[in-house]
Amino acid sequence: MMEGLRQSLQRFLSLFRGARLDQEHDAEVAAHLDLAIDENRKHGMSAEEARRQALMQLGGVAQTKENYRDHRGIAWLETLFRDLRFTLRMLRKSPGFCAVAILALALGIGFSSIVFSIFYNGILNPFPYRDANRLMSISVMDDRDGTRQFRPVFHLDEIVAFRKQNHTFEDIVGVSSWDVLYARNGVTQLVHGCVMTPNGAEFYGVPPMLGRGLMERDAQPGADPVVLLGYEYWKKEFQQDKTVVGKTMMIDNQSRTVIGVMPPRFYLFGADFYALIPWNRPEPSSWADAMANNVPYFFFPNGILKRGISRDTANADLLAIAQRLVPLHKDDYPEKFHISTRGFSDAIVGDFKQTVFLLIGAVALLLLISSSNVASLLLTHHSARAKEIALRSALGASRSRLIRQLLLESFVLGAAGCLAGSFLAYGGLKAAKTLDAALQIPGESDISLNWQVLLFAVAVSLLTALLFGLSPAFFAVKKDLRENLQSSGVNANSSRRGGKIRAGLVVGQVALSMLLLVFAGLVIRSFIAVTNFDPGISTKNMFLAEIHFPGHQYDSAESKRAYFEQALARISAIPGVVNAATALSWPIEGSPGSEDVTIPGKPHDKHWTTSFDGCSEGYFQTLGLRLLRGRLISSSDVASGRRIAVVNHTLSERYFPNQDPIGQQIKFNVLDQIPGAPHDAYFEIVGIVSDFRNVGLQESVRPEAFVPYTFSGFGERTLFVRTAANPNLFVNTFRQVLADVDPNPVLSHPDTLEGLLHTHEYVKPKFRLISFGTCAGIGLGLALIGLFGVMSYSVALQTQELGVRMALGAQCSDILTLVLRKGIFLVGGGLLLGLLVALLSVRILQSQLWGVSAFDPGAFVLAPLALLAAGLFACYLPARRATRVNPIVALRYE
């Protein structure tokens, strides 16, 4: 055992000092011969005879050395090294072939590694948290009409109950976002905080990057108030200053000591800072109370499921607890409900998964194209070496040895492709980083070229090397080798079968790239449809921002009116401002929730809901909504807080079909729950305005009503400004003008409507456009290279034949037709095959498309036309070369 090991080690080591050992052995053998000759001479032989006898006794110098080497090292490994050296020499001789093959492989491997990294690091393993695969979010589901999410958030006392009474979770934590004002260097800004229940300190199991983490004792009464910074905020606000630890920050009028900074991948809520909130904090009496005091009202629960417990078991466990909680929070549970736990990543990643799965399919096709491309290159390469292979076989190389050597060539190409592809993936992933946030990839994820991705790249290159190398190698060696030795130069007959395989491979490549092109075409059409879609609001030069009021200031309707009258007037007076308005919420994205309405004289069984907004009189003009009937909100309505409402077209159609809604009454039930808002109040409908998309671009318009913003003084407000030039140029002016009115309210999240739409609506279609488009582009490029290669090769084979034809009087055009006919056959065959597959499979893309049918004629006509044109061009170049064949030279060939 020991000896065996020792011997193996010695053998292995000897691989690396072969030269020295060889030298030593040469000397030893020479000494042996000398000794033998000496002895033979002593027996009276002649010098020559003595040497002859000595050699005979030894059994040959070469044999001795070979035998010695076999026993010294690991024979097959040495052969491998020798083959490798030979292969590298062979490949160096055809740099063009190598370059194209490595490029094709690098594109295939690189692109698939990028997609794998997005899949693995963004979807499969995005979270750095402890037991991330058992990390769950919890929601109440409404079972009244079908099942939909009712709320993913809970009161703190509910979370306490879940935590204490459950039998299925290791621990449950409550997390809430907490936006507060923070003043530094005389500038007040809104910071996005995240508060956690005291167990949150340990729950996520991520240590801080700097300083110390939060500890349970930080939440105890009398403990020094502390705060832990998020990485991005630390980078942005403190320029990564390490001395910030230990300093204090005035957050929400309380001085807090900075205790540390979290690492970049701790991205819970994407918060600027983290703090703890005690279990027994005073519960706000209502949502409005919490808003007024700026304390968190609802918390998102995160739980770590116990090992071996299914989600169903956990759901049932929590449901039993929730049922006991219903009497305490009657309004927060629908009549019929259940509790649902979802994996953390399911809850966050959402429908982006679908895109990535389809993308995986697309890169698989791309890999197939690139390997078949290299396969046909290898076939050509091997046939050019047919004579050499035959000669080697004739000299005694076994079939398996030859195949092994040709396969080694594929693996060398694969390794080079893997290396180049990894560099490509590295660059691509850097570029993809900028896309993360809006793509629903969790901020925690680290989409980079980590070892798992590199392992994938290596595995894929091994697999493709086998895929593209095996059959050409067998094919090259299988042929009747004598034929190759006898023929002179490239033989048309012996290459015919190879030609058929190559043609088949090219047809396959064209078909696959056709498929990718159709997919890309659809995605492009969808992108155009989304970006050109008219949301009902003119998006050009529309500035939006939130105005955040400090606690207990501007609480009343009257104070809000006083503020906005001044603010809007001053902003409107800025040169370049067309008009300005305020409302409660953002348009298109983030409309207020849909709330129950009561309309007198209109009983109904189903819930009638509507979105609801409080607007200034300039709202409709600023957004560019058209008045359809009646009148708009006037400044006197605003001044007196009159109970009138303007409704959108959808509301009037849905709740007042065949009836004039003007003069009718409507009650917004949600107001009854807001202190300071008019309770039990009916609003008279005075006008109808055109619709705009109020739940994102892709969902149909919800009923919506607009009332004067002075109905209540409650909450934050939104500022809308239509400018005559790029709104981003105005931000500082707006800030200044608002500070002149009152420096305390803070302008936050300034954006443009185009920017908002880009973040919420265009980013995903754009990602699809780029990813599928790149895929299809590379696929097409590779297929064209393949096509070009096959056509060039077949023209080269036909040189003699073409020469004869031309000598017999064929015109250039005849030759062109002859060659192009073959090309058209290849392109057309692939094209039809690809179209057929596309028609059968395109339905799977449906979920990724919007505003365009999966069978969109544009994509199905344009893509094949583009492919046809490009394909014919790739065929035309070799065909034109064929017409330039000089008959005399061609005939002299043989």
Added chain:
Amino acid sequence: MGHSKLDLLQGTLDLMVLQTLAFMGSLHGYGIARRIEQASGDEVLLNQGTIYASLVRLQQRGWISAEWGTSDNNRKAKFYSITKRGRKQLTEDAAYWQRLSGVMNRVLAVPGEEA
């Protein structure tokens, strides 16, 4: 047919080399080959070259060691000698061969059926 030489059985050459070195002390490759030929009464068919495969094998196992030195007639040559572990191995292997040859003798001594 005349008297043909014996082919070496697998593994026997290593044993012969060990035995030779144990008996003779330090010796070079040619010397070992000659010694085995003489000791066998020129009965074995030995390509002297194969001795080197055996020597590298034994050396890698740590049963013999090698050193460059000078022969009686002033030639530089590589001299091999048996190690302590080699001696132990030799005892084991020799015992094994003796048992085997004893068994072979007994088996062959039993009169078989002649066809």
